[in-house]
Amino acid sequence: MDTCSPKQLNTMKDLTLRQQEILTFIEHYEWRNGYWPSIREIQEKFNFKSTNAVMGHLRALERKEVIERIPGQARTFRINRPDAPEMNEIPEDATEVVDIPVMGDIAAGYPDRVEPAGEIGRLQVDIASAGYSSRRRSFALQVRGDSMVDAEIYEGDMVVIEPRDPHDGDIVAALIDGETTLKRYMKKGNEPPYLKAENKFYPELYPINELTVQGVAKAVVRSL
Amino acid sequence: MDTCSPKQLNTMKDLTLRQQEILTFIEHYEWRNGYWPSIREIQEKFNFKSTNAVMGHLRALERKEVIERIPGQARTFRINRPDAPEMNEIPEDATEVVDIPVMGDIAAGYPDRVEPAGEIGRLQVDIASAGYSSRRRSFALQVRGDSMVDAEIYEGDMVVIEPRDPHDGDIVAALIDGETTLKRYMKKGNEPPYLKAENKFYPELYPINELTVQGVAKAVVRSL
DNA sequence: CTTGACAATGGACACTTGTTCACCTAAACA
DNA sequence: TGTTTAGGTGAACAAGTGTCCATTGTCAAG
Numbered sequence: 189m190d191t192c193s194p195k196q197l198n199t200m201k202d203l204t205l206r207q208q209e210i211l212t213f214i215e216h217y218e219w220r221n222g223y224w225p226s227i228r229e230i231q232e233k234f235n236f237k238s239t240n241a242v243m244g245h246l247r248a249l250e251r252k253e254v255i256e257r258i259p260g261q262a263r264t265f266r267i268n269r270p271d272a273p274e275m276n277e278i279p280e281d282a283t284e285v286v287d288i289p290v291m292g293d294i295a296a297g298y299p300d301r302v303e304p305a306g307e308i309g310r311l312q313v314d315i316a317s318a319g320y321s322s323r324r325r326s327f328a329l330q331v332r333g334d335s336m337v338d339a340e341i342y343e344g345d346m347v348v349i350e351p352r353d354p355h356d357g358d359i360v361a362a363l364i365d366g367e368t369t370l371k372r373y374m375k376k377g378n379e380p381p382y383l384k385a386e387n388k389f390y391p392e393l394y395p396i397n398e399l400t401v402q403g404v405a406k407a408v409v410r411s412l
Numbered sequence: 413m414d415t416c417s418p419k420q421l422n423t424m425k426d427l428t429l430r431q432q433e434i435l436t437f438i439e440h441y442e443w444r445n446g447y448w449p450s451i452r453e454i455q456e457k458f459n460f461k462s463t464n465a466v467m468g469h470l471r472a473l474e475r476k477e478v479i480e481r482i483p484g485q486a487r488t489f490r491i492n493r494p495d496a497p498e499m500n501e502i503p504e505d506a507t508e509v510v511d512i513p514v515m516g517d518i519a520a521g522y523p524d525r526v527e528p529a530g531e532i533g534r535l536q537v538d539i540a541s542a543g544y545s546s547r548r549r550s551f552a553l554q555v556r557g558d559s560m561v562d563a564e565i566y567e568g569d570m571v572v573i574e575p576r577d578p579h580d581g582d583i584v585a586a587l588i589d590g591e592t593t594l595k596r597y598m599k600k601g602n603e604p605p606y607l608k609a610e611n612k613f614y615p616e617l618y619p620i621n622e623l624t625v626q627g628v629a630k631a632v633v634r635s636l
Numbered sequence: 637c638t639t640g641a642c643a644a645t646g647g648a649c650a651c652t653t654g655t656t657c658a659c660c661t662a663a664a665c666a
Numbered sequence: 667t668g669t670t671t672a673g674g675t676g677a678a679c680a681a682g683t684g685t686c687c688a689t690t691g692t693c694a695a696g
Contacts, residue, residue, distance in 0.1 A: 204672070223448055223488045226653060238675045243655070248672080262486035262653050262682060264447045340634070342564065410564070410632040428642070450683060462645050467685070472642085486652060486683055638696085645690075652683070660675070666668095 203252065210234070210245045211254060214265060224263040335385040336370050345410045349403035359386075359405040370405065426476060434458070434469045435478060438489060448487040560594050563610040564632075571629045583610075583629040594629065 203211065213233055217225045225233075230242045249255045256266035331345045339359060341347065347370060349361045354373040362371045362383055375381035382393050427435065437457055441449040449457075454466045473479045480490035555569045563583060565571065571585070571594060578584045578597040586595045586607055599605035606617050 206673075221488075222490050226486070227655090228653070236674075238677090239654080240656080240676085241674050244673065257654095260654060260681065262450070263488065264445075266446055340564070340566070408632075408634045430643070451685090452683070460644070462647085463684080464646085464686080465644050468643070481684095484651065484684060640695085641693090643690100643692080646688090648687080649685080650683100651685090652681105654679105654681080656677105656679080658676090661673085663670105663672085665670075 203254065204248070207245055207248055207252075207254075210242070211249060211267075214255070215267060218265070224265045226263055331370060333369070335387050335390050337387050339372070339386040341370065341386070341408050342410075345408050347405045348407040348409060349405055352404055354381075354401050354404050356381075361402045361405065373401065373404075427478065428472070431469055431472055431476075431478075434466070435473060435491075438479070439491060442489070448489045450487055555594060557593075559609040559611050559614050561611050563596070565594065565610070566634075569632050569634045571632055578605075578625050578628050580605075584625045585627050585629065586625050597625065597628075 210230065213230065214225060217229070227239050227242050227246075230236075231239050234241070236242060246255070246257065250257060253268055256268060258264040331341055331343055331347060334343060336342075336359070341359075347359075347361070354360045356373065356375040358373045359370060360373045360383070362369055362373075371383035372386055373381060374384050384393055434454065437454065438449060441453070451463050451466050451470075454460075455463050458465070460466060470479070470481065474481060478492055480492060482488040555565055555567055555571055558567060560566075560583070565583075571583075580597065580599040582597045584595060584597045584607070586593055586597075594610075595607035596610055597605060598608050608617055
C-alpha cells in the first residue's frame, strides 16, 4: 500500500478488470431490480464457489473508495462516483442535477443477461425539469431520423422515456415494425388513438395497439 | 417550481393514514440511504414493540398492490407507482438511465444533512448521503433569451453546467454584468479568449477574465 | 350483538446474509 | 529466491432479517 510514486494515486479508475465487472454488475442489478444484490447473488452470477471470493473484491472496492458498505447489513451498498472539480461560485438560480449513466449495451428485455459493456458516458439531467416520477427503469433513446424535427427534436438527441400509459398529445416511444421510434400520441374523444410523426413532410398516421407504446418521452437531452 | 416529492406522486386514496405513513417512510428511507429499510428499522421508526405490526401493514400494502416484495429476501421492496404500469418491453437500442430523486428547493446551496427528526420530513433531503451522490457540484440553468438559438438552445431549456475550465468552442455559463448567461467560448492559438453569442443578430463579443466562466455546458435538457 | 377491518403485542423460529478463518494458486516483483 | 498482491476454495458461525403463531383491543357497519 505504499508504492508512493508521486503521481500514483488511487484515482478510482485503477480497478482490476474483475473488480470493474463486479462493480458493473452491482450497479446494473440495482437498476434492474430496484434493490441491491446480496453477496451470494454476486457469487452466483460469477460462478464463484465461495462467498469469500466476492468478499475479497468488495473489500478491494471499498479500499479504493469506489463503494461504501454498512457492515453487517444486508443489501446495502453505496456507489461513490467521482466529484466534479471544485471551481467558481455557484449561481443562485441553479438547480440540483441528476447523474445519469449512459450504458452501452442493454439486454433485449433487461432480465438477466447484462454483460459488462460499461457505460459510454454520463449525462447529467436536471431532474425537476425533466419531470421524472418513476424512480428507475426509465431509459434513454437516441433519436435517429428527422421525424420529430417539428417538435425540435433532432437526430442524435437523447430522449428520456418513462414507461407509462400515454395521454393525448404526449410524445411516445412506439414499437413500429420491430423498431422503436418517436411519435406523437393522438387520442381525441372516443375515436381510436393513433400515432403521428412530427414532420410536415411525413404526414403518416400509424395504427396503434395495446403493445405499441413503450413509454412517454419526458425530456430531451442533447449532449454538447 | 415543483418539488420532486415521492409521496405526492402516488395519491393513494384507499390507504389508511398509518399505511400511508409507513409507505412514505419506506420511500423516504430509500431516498436518503439508497437502499431499502429492514422490517425492524421500520418497527423502530414507529416505536412498534413487535415486528409483526410492520408485517401487518406491509401485507396490507401488498394486498392493495401499492408495494411488491420478494418473500424471504432482505431489504427488497418495489413501489408500484400508480401512473407507471409494467413496462412492455425495453427496446434493444435503449440506453440505461438511473435517476436520483432530488428535492426541488435547495437551489441556493447544498445544505447539510437535514434529518427529518421525528417527523416524516417532506422538505429537504440530504443529497450527499444518497446512494448516487455524485457530481453534485454540477448545476442546471434555465435559458432566458434567444442568444443561443443558432446552437439550437431555446428559451426555457435547461442547460447542465459542469464547473471546469473551458476549451475552445465550448458553450459556457459566464457571469456578465452580474448575470449568468450562456456564451460560446472562443480561444484561437495565442490570442486572448473571448465570448460570443450564438445568434447572428447578436454579433457581440465579450471580454473575458479569469472569473467570468462558471462552467461548461454539458447538455441541454428540454422538458416535454 | 356480531362481524370484520384495523392496529398492535410478544415470542419464537428458520432462512438469509455478512463475516471470518485456514488454505490454495498464479503472476509480479525485487 | 522469497515476498507481495490479486484471485479463489471450503466450511462454519453469528447476526440480520423475514415470517408465523396466538392474543388483545378498538371501532364502525350490519
